[in-house]
Every structure is written in structure tokens, then in C-alpha cells.
Amino acid sequence: MNDSxxxxxxxxxxxxxxxxxxxxxxxxxxxxLLTFVVFFIAVLLVVNVMAxxxxxxxxxxxxxxxxxxxRQGPNRVGPYGILQFLADGVKMITKExxxxxxxxxxxxxxxxxxxxxxxFATLAVLPFASGLMLTDLNIGVFYMLGVxxxxxxxxxxxxxxxxxxxxxLGGMRGAAQIISYEIPVTLSILAIVVLSGxxxxxxxVEGQLGVPWGWNIFHNPFTFIGxxxxxxxxxxxxxxxxxxxxxAESELVSGYHTEYTGMRFAFFALAEYVEVFVLCGLAAAxxxxxxxxxxxxxxxxxxxxxxxxxxxxxxxxxxxxxxxIWVRWTLPRLRVDQLMTLCWKYLTPIALFxxxxxxxxxxFFEGKSLWVLLFKSGAKVAAGHH
Amino acid sequence: xxxxxxxxxxxxxxLMIVAALLVVGAxxxxxxxxxxxxxxxxxxxxxxxxxxxxxxxxxFNIRFYVVGLIFIIFDVESALMFPVAAVFKKMNEIGRxxxxxxxxxxxxxVLISGIAYCWRKGDLDWVKSYQAPKE
Amino acid sequence: MFTxxxxxxxxxxxxxxxxxxxxxxxxxxxxxxxxxxxxxxAGLYVTLGADFVAATQLVVYVGGIVILMVFAxxxxxxxxxxxxxxxxxxxIPLMGNNKTYTIAWITAFVVFMTLIKIxxxxxxxxxxxxxxxxTATVEKIGMLLVTDHVLAFEISSVxxxxxxxxxxxxxxxxxxx
Amino acid sequence: xxxxxxxxxxxxxxxxxxxxxxIARKNMIAMLLGIELILNAAAxxxxxxxxxxxxxxxxxxxxxFIIVVAAAEAAVGxxxxxxxxxxxETIHIDDATQLQS
Numbered sequence: 001m002n003d004s005x006x007x008x009x010x011x012x013x014x015x016x017x018x019x020x021x022x023x024x025x026x027x028x029x030x031x032x033l034l035t036f037v038v039f040f041i042a043v044l045l046v047v048n049v050m051a052x053x054x055x056x057x058x059x060x061x062x063x064x065x066x067x068x069x070x071r072q073g074p075n076r077v078g079p080y081g082i083l084q085f086l087a088d089g090v091k092m093i094t095k096e097x098x099x100x101x102x103x104x105x106x107x108x109x110x111x112x113x114x115x116x117x118x119x120f121a122t123l124a125v126l127p128f129a130s131g132l133m134l135t136d137l138n139i140g141v142f143y144m145l146g147v148x149x150x151x152x153x154x155x156x157x158x159x160x161x162x163x164x165x166x167x168x169l170g171g172m173r174g175a176a177q178i179i180s181y182e183i184p185v186t187l188s189i190l191a192i193v194v195l196s197g198x199x200x201x202x203x204x205v206e207g208q209l210g211v212p213w214g215w216n217i218f219h220n221p222f223t224f225i226g227x228x229x230x231x232x233x234x235x236x237x238x239x240x241x242x243x244x245x246x247x248a249e250s251e252l253v254s255g256y257h258t259e260y261t262g263m264r265f266a267f268f269a270l271a272e273y274v275e276v277f278v279l280c281g282l283a284a285a286x287x288x289x290x291x292x293x294x295x296x297x298x299x300x301x302x303x304x305x306x307x308x309x310x311x312x313x314x315x316x317x318x319x320x321x322x323x324x325i326w327v328r329w330t331l332p333r334l335r336v337d338q339l340m341t342l343c344w345k346y347l348t349p350i351a352l353f354x355x356x357x358x359x360x361x362x363x364f365f366e367g368k369s370l371w372v373l374l375f376k377s378g379a380k381v382a383a384g385h386h
Numbered sequence: 387x388x389x390x391x392x393x394x395x396x397x398x399x400x401l402m403i404v405a406a407l408l409v410v411g412a413x414x415x416x417x418x419x420x421x422x423x424x425x426x427x428x429x430x431x432x433x434x435x436x437x438x439x440x441x442x443x444x445x446f447n448i449r450f451y452v453v454g455l456i457f458i459i460f461d462v463e464s465a466l467m468f469p470v471a472a473v474f475k476k477m478n479e480i481g482r483x484x485x486x487x488x489x490x491x492x493x494x495x496v497l498i499s500g501i502a503y504c505w506r507k508g509d510l511d512w513v514k515s516y517q518a519p520k521e
Numbered sequence: 522m523f524t525x526x527x528x529x530x531x532x533x534x535x536x537x538x539x540x541x542x543x544x545x546x547x548x549x550x551x552x553x554x555x556x557x558x559x560x561x562x563a564g565l566y567v568t569l570g571a572d573f574v575a576a577t578q579l580v581v582y583v584g585g586i587v588i589l590m591v592f593a594x595x596x597x598x599x600x601x602x603x604x605x606x607x608x609x610x611x612x613i614p615l616m617g618n619n620k621t622y623t624i625a626w627i628t629a630f631v632v633f634m635t636l637i638k639i640x641x642x643x644x645x646x647x648x649x650x651x652x653x654x655x656t657a658t659v660e661k662i663g664m665l666l667v668t669d670h671v672l673a674f675e676i677s678s679v680x681x682x683x684x685x686x687x688x689x690x691x692x693x694x695x696x697x698x
Numbered sequence: 699x700x701x702x703x704x705x706x707x708x709x710x711x712x713x714x715x716x717x718x719x720x721i722a723r724k725n726m727i728a729m730l731l732g733i734e735l736i737l738n739a740a741a742x743x744x745x746x747x748x749x750x751x752x753x754x755x756x757x758x759x760x761x762x763f764i765i766v767v768a769a770a771e772a773a774v775g776x777x778x779x780x781x782x783x784x785x786x787e788t789i790h791i792d793d794a795t796q797l798q799s
Contacts, residue, residue: 004393004394004397032523035393035396036396036523039393039396039397039400040400042397043397043400043401043404044404046401047404047405047408093412093415093416093419094416094419094420094421095420104547104549106550106553107549107550107553110553112409113406113410116406116408116409117402117405119405120401120402120404120405120408121398121401121402121405123401124397124398124401134397134401135395135396135397135398136394137394137395137398137572138572138657138659139572139573139576139659142465142468142573142576142577142580143398143576143579145464145580145584146576146577146578146579146580146583146584147579149579149580149583149584149585150583150584152584152588153556153583153584153588153591156588156591157553157591160549160591172450172595175588175591175592176449176450176453176454179453179454179457179584179585179588180453180456182457182461183456183457183461183464186460187464190464190471193472194471194475195475196475197473197474197475198472198475198659199468199659263412263413263416264413266412267409336512337511337512339512340449340453340510340511340512341510341511341512344456344501344505344510345505345510348460348501349501352494352498355494356490356491356494359474359490359491360487362474362475362478362483363478363483363484363487366478366483367475367478392523392527392567392568395523395527395567396523399523399526399527399530448596448692448693448694448780448784450592450596451589451592451593451596451692451777451780452689452692452693454585454588454589454592455589455685455688455689455692455773455777456685457585457588458581458585458586458588458589458769458772458773459681459684459685459769459770461580461581461584461585461769462581462585462765462766462769463681464580465577465580465581465762465765465766466666466674466677466678466762466766468573469659469660469662469663470663470666470667470674472659472660473660473663473664473666473667476660476664477664477667485667489667489671489674492675492678493674493675493678496675496678496679496681496682497678497681497682497685499682500681500682500686501685503686503689504685504686504689507689507693509689509693524700525699525700528699528700528704529699532704532708535708535712536708536711539711539712539715539716540715542715542719542731543715543718543719543722548725548727548728551719552731555731555734555735558712558735559734559738562712562741565705565708565742565745566761568700569745569746569748569749570749571745571748571757571758573762574741574758574761574762574765577762577765578765581765581769582734582765582768582769585769586768586769586772589772589776590727590730590731590772590776592776593727593779593780594727596780596783597779597783597789598783598789616723616724616728617722617723617724617728621721621722621723621724622718622722624721624722625717625718625721625722626718628718628721629714629717629718629721632713632714632717633714636710636713640703640706640710643702643706644703647702647703647750647751649701658758661755661758662755662758662759662762665755665759666759670759673759673763677763677766677767680766680767680770681766683770684769684770684771684773684774685773687774687777688773688774688776688777689777691774691777691778691780691781692777692780694784
């Protein structure tokens with residue numbers, strides 16, 4: 001059931017006609033060549049949109065934090081300061097690129113590369129809309145976990161390579177925080193996989209209903225707690241908000257990327273903002289019904305349906321993005337030991353409890369959601385979710 | 387030669403290559419635009435102003451290794467649990483859900499006893515202030 | 522067509538990473554090259570249609586074991602080698618000098634000769650069978666893990682428990698007198 | 699290009715690289731790196747045979763358990779190396795001569 005954006009496009013007559021005409025023109029059958037071209041254009045589109053979102057993330061962060069503190073954010077560059085991130089980009093490119101003398105030159109260069117590859121590779125599986133997702137691997141969520149663990153290695157090497165005590169400590173703490181918070185995130189994803197019975201993103205999203213009471217978050221009490229465990233874990237995994245100890249300005253002088261200047265620092269920052277978007281997207285897809293539109297509006301016409309689904313996915317993700325930025329300016333930063341105790345003594349046991357709870361729920365109620373059991377069991381026999 | 391269609395993985399490969407090219411490209415573009423006047427001071431590690439002394443690779447607390455250890459054990463556990471969790475719904479529909487439930491419970495209880503042991507023995511609590519290992 | 526390109530890329534990454542692990546003098550670089558070699562092997566699993574094993578390789582090896590290795594390198598004094606041991610004899614450098622490398626290459630050559638003998642028979646008697654189309658493996662692995670290989674599944678949790686407890690006991694900073 | 703022999707060649711090279719790394723290095727952690735390479739070579743062979751010879755899924759289950767055992771082994775091995783370093787201040791293999799530290 002592996003379909004992707006290409007198989008979605010090939011359902012349209014126009015695309016088939018186009019393929020036929022091209023293959024006629026260049027002799028041999030051009031489907032595989034055209035799949036590559038379509039994939040390449042789709043990837044370039046997604047990467048540019050993500051870079052834009054990363055840039056706008058910094059702008060949004062400044063504007064929202066200003067709004068929370070009743071002051072005005074950047075408003076000089078462009079209307080309402082919207083072009084601020086472009087100005088930052090230009091500044092980043094033209095700043096001098098310094099590699100500290102004592103540092104390990106090879107690792108200094110590889111670290112941002114690992115971070116960027118780790119974050120951008122997860123975009124292949126993010127479910128923007130039922131047809132518009134780049135590819136629907138049937139190991140979707142598990143692939144995402146595997147690739148996003150590259151970021152932890154990248155951050156650690158970034159800290160280790162720049163050979164200053166501050167960045168060393170920052171890199172070490174950053175890696176320890178990322179890998180320890182990956183456990184609650186993985187266990188809450190497992191709970192959702194138990195309920196929807198499949199690893200590919202499409203089955204995880206289609207297992208829910210468009211209407212809010214059909215979402216996974218209200219499926220049963222365990223997934224309700226699971227959403228908050230996932231969200232806290234996602235916050236900690238992208239070094240955000242109350243858990244941004246590795247780059248704690250006051251103590252570690254911006255932690256692991258102290259020594260990075262100019263463009264290299266921009267990669268770490270871009271990777272972080274895109275990772276926040278990807279994790280918010282994952283939370284929206286797994287718990288808040290992803291791209292499903294309430295009452296499946298626009299069922300008939302495919303193009304309208306795709307845009308509605310894309311809109312529903314992006315609004316949910318941006319709402320979570322707003323919460324992430326909002327949390328950053330309201331909660332104080334955690335100390336290292338509070339950070340670790342929160343993870344190992346509170347989040348992991350709760351996540352394990354949720355997983356066992358979901359398995360029992362799956363067995364006793366055959367995976368039917370709370371709403372179906374309470375309201376629909378009597379009158380209409382609801383066949384699970386479909 | 388093989389009727390093997392792996393086009394589903396094409397975006398993964400393209401994304402990784404495009405990310406790498408983005409990094410290398412931006413650095414190359416910047417290389418020509420950027421000023422380049424290395425002064426000795428500029429190239430030292432940043433020590434809030436003082437001159438850096440000694441290499442940074444000093445002793446580290448063993449706590450970090452215990453965290454990595456517990457992480458990898460639970461990572462492997464989740465790697466094994468994913469296929470079983472993915473199949474639970476299908477097995478439940480054909481009436482064998484109880485068997486899978488029991489297997490999952492045994493698997494999890496053994497690992498929960500592991501983390502309970504580490505909790506009890508105090509491996510999980512993080513030392514407040516940074517002390518070098520006592521011995 | 523894309524499969525061959527993917528195969529070539531992952532093969533180059535694997536073999537290049539493996540040789541780089543041999544040639545580097547710095548242990549941290551060796552860990553990074555091991556990481557690239559393991560990524561290549563994950564790519565090879567994908568070309569072989571084993572998508573779940575490729576994802577497990579990514580999650581466990583690349584996300585877990587390499588981080589453990591890097592932590593261990595840091596906890597044992599980074600990548601600067603010690604020259605003298607307590608008897609004052611100058612030790613063979615940590616990352617090996619020409620003498621150890623020659624011995625290594627000789628053993629590798631001996632093993633190479635024996636294995637070539639075995640592999641040449643395999644390749645001679647292997648008939649090209651029809652290659653099956655690409656199918657999803659997660660459900661099949663899940664079904665097998667739950668039905669036929671239940672014992673292995675449960676015993677591996679006991680194995681993980683043993684590894685966890687053992688390594689935790691060893692790595693605990695002892696309050697020695 | 700993707701035949702069984704090419705996969706055997708690659709796992710063969712990985713196996714040899716693992717042997718050379720283990721023998722040429724005196725650093726304990728470098729030896730553990732060699733072990734990881736050899737384990738990967740073995741797992742690669744299993745998966746290659748599943749695709750080219752017979753299609754039953756045992757060829758996928760066994761590499762899964764190879765990875766599980768390799769993770770457990772790496773965890774314990776590195777714990778021993780770190781404990782050895784804390785006692786003897788060195789991770790040179792020639793100093794690990796007595797059984798009792």
C-alpha cells in the first residue's frame with residue numbers, strides 16, 4: 001500500500017497523457033524518469049517551504065514573545081518586520097566563518113551536516129495531505145524516529161569538536177537530554193501504533209475521524225495523557241522552552257554552538273526550527289487527526305479535498321507551534337537534575353503505563369474509541385472506525 | 387533487471403542529498419563573500435574573555451554513560467515492540483489478541499523490572515552539583 | 522534504475538566508511554566513519570527489500586550504539602593517547618603503528634584466501650532465481666515474532682534486562698574507601 | 699548489478715575491515731568498533747540470502763536479533779572499558795594483563 005505523491009498524480013488523466021507524450025518524444029518509457037523529476041520538484045518545494053517556515057519561525061518567535069511581553073517585535077525590515085528573517089539570513093552568510101584553532105576541523109564541519117540531514121530526511125514521511133505527502137513508507141513513524149536520532153549525534157559532535165569547555169558541556173548535556181527524552185516519545189508513539197495497527201503514517205492518520213471527538217487524543221484516557229507526554233518529550237527533544245539547557249544563554253554561553261559563527265550557526269538554528277515544526281506535525285498527525293477534515297468536506301473533487309486536508313494539517317501544526325513559543329516565554333528553565341528526574345522518574349513510567357493501558361484497551365474494547373463505546377454502542381453498531 | 391520498484395524511497399535519498407548540498411552550497415557561496423582576516427585572538431575558544439587554558443577534554447561524570455545505557459536498552463526494546471504493536475490489531479480481529487496481549491505484558495514487565503532496579507539503586511538520580519567521581 | 526543507483530551509493534558509503542575506520546588515527550573520527558558505514562548498510566538493507574531491518578539498523582545502531590561509543594571515548598579521556606605506562610616502557614601507540622598494521626593485514630590476507638575458496642563455490646553453484654517484487658515486511662515480521670519466534674522475543678527481553686543490570690552495576694561510580 | 703555475489707563481496711569486505719580494525723588497534727574502544735563491523739557483515743549476509751535464495755522471513759528475523767545482541771554487547775563492553783579506565787587511567791589493551799584489578 002506504498003503510494004506516494006507520484007502515484008497520487010498518476011491517477012489524473014492529465015498526468016497520464018503527459019507521460020505518454022514525453023515517452024513518445026524520447027523513445028523509451030519515461031515513467032521512471034518522470035517519477036524522478038516529480039519527486040525532485042516535490043522535494044525542492046518541501047525543502048524551500050521548510051526553510052521559509054524555519055525563517056518565519058524566528059520572526060514568529062520574536063513577534064509572539066514581544067506580544068506576550070506587551071512590546072513590539074521587529075517592525076523595521078519590510079511591512080510589520082516580516083522580512084526580518086531575510087535580513088538575518090544575509091547577515092549570517094556575510095559573517096566571517098571562524099573555525100577555532102584547537103578544534104577538530106573535520107568534526108566541526110560534519111556536525112551541522114549531520115543535524116541538517118537528520119532533520120530534513122524526516123520530511124519525506126510527514127503527512128501533509130492524503131495525496132500530497134512525499135512518500136508513505138510503511139515503516140513511516142519508525143523511520144522518522146531513526147533519522148531524527150541523527151540530530152543527537154550531530155549536536156554532541158558540534159559540542160565536542162569546538163574544544164571549549166562551555167560547548168563541550170553544552171554538547172554533552174544536549175545529547176544526554178535528547179537521547180533520554182526519546183524514550184517517552186517512542187513509548188507514546190508505540191501506544192498509538194497499538195491502537196491503529198500499522199506503522200505507515202497514512203494508517204495512523206486514517207485510523208482517526210475528522211471530527212474532534214474522533215481524534216486519537218480523545219480516544220481513551222491513556223492516549224489523552226500520552227499526548228501530553230509526547231508533547232513534553234518533543235519540546236525537550238528539540239531543545240526548546242523550559243528544556244533549553246544545552247544552549248542556556250546565562251550559564252553555558254549558548255552551549256554547543258558557542259564557537260560556531262555565520263552560516264554554520266544558521267544551520268543549527270534552521271535545523272532546530274524545522275525540527276520543532278516536524279515534531280509539532282507528528283503530534284498533530286498522531287493525536288489531533290492530522291490532515292483529516294471534519295465531516296470529510298470536499299470528498300468529491302480531489303483537488304479541493306487535498307487543499308482542505310493540507311490546510312487542516314498546517315493549521316493544527318501551527319497552533320502547536322504557537323503553544324511551543326508561548327511556553328518558552330512563560331516557564332522558567334529546568335536544572336539538569338530536575339530535567340533528568342522529570343524524564344526518568346515521571347515521563348517514562350507514565351509512558352509505560354499508557355502503553356500497557358492502550359494494549360488492555362485494545363484487547364477489551366477492540367480499539368473502539370470512548371465516544372463510540374458510550375454513544376454509538378446502543379443505537380448503531382459502529383464497525384470500529386471505518 | 388529486477389521488477390523491483392523502490393521508487394518509494396526516492397524522496398528519502400533526494401532529501402538527504404539536497405540537505406547535504408544545501409550545507410555545502412551555502413558554505414561555498416559564503417566562502418567568497420565573507421571577509422577573511424584571521425587574528426590570533428579571534429581563533430581561540432571563547433572563555434568569557436579570559437585566555438583559554440588546557441584542553442577541554444577533561445574528566446566527565448559517569449552519569450552520562452548510565453543515561454546512554456538505559457536509552458539503548460529501551461531503544462532496542464521499542465525496536466522489537468514496533469512490529470508486535472503493529473500486528474496487535476490484526477491479531478485481535480482474528481481472535482488471537484489475548485495471546486499478543488500476554489506477550490506484550492511479559493516483555494514489558496521484564497523491562498519495567500530493569501528500570502525499577504536502576505531507580506531503586508539510585509542510578510537514575512542525577513547528582514546535584516558537579517563533583518568529580520569520588521574514588 | 523533507481524535501485525541500482527541506491528545500491529551503488531550505499532555500497533560506496535559502506536565500503537568507504539569501513540576503510541576510513543581502518544585508516545584514521547583519531548578515535549572520534551573512527552566513530553563518525555563507523556556511523557557513515559552503518560548508514561550505508563541501512564541503505565543496502567533497503568535495496569534488499571528489508572525495510573524494517575533497515576529502520577531498526579537506523580534506530581539502534583546509528584541512534585544508539587554510535588552515541589554510546591562517542592560517550593565512552595569522551596569518558597576515557599578523549600582522543601589524546603598516553604605514551605608511557607607505569608614501567609616506563611614506551612607502549613605501542615593507542616591507535617596502532619606500522620608493526621600492528623602489518624600483522625593485521627597478514628591475518629586479513631590469510632582469512633581472505635580461505636573465504637575466497639568458499640565464496641567461489643557459492644557463486645558457481647548459485648542459479649539466478651526470479652527476484653520477488655518489493656513487499657511490505659513489517660506485518661510479516663510482526664506475525665512471525667508473535668507466533669513462531671515468541672520464545673526468542675521473550676528471551677531477548679531477559680537478555681536486555683541482564684545487559685541493563687550488568688552494565689549499570691559496572692558503570693556505577695563506587696564510593697570506594 | 700544487484701546480484702547475490704555483489705552483496706557477498708560487500709559483506710566480505712566489511713568482515714575483513716572489522717578484522718583489520720580489531721587487530722591493528724591497541725585501543726579497547728577501537729576494537730569494539732571492529733566487532734560492530736563484523737556483526738554488520740554477518741547480518742548483511744542473512745538479508746541478502748533472503749532476497750536471492752529463498753524468500754522466507756527468517757532472514758529478516760535473525761538480523762533483528764543480531765542487532766539486539768550487538769546493542770546489549772556494546773552496552774556492557776563499553777561499561778567494562780570505562781570501569782577499566784577509571785581504575786587504570788588507560789585503555790591500552792596491553793595494560794589489561796591481570797584478571798584481578
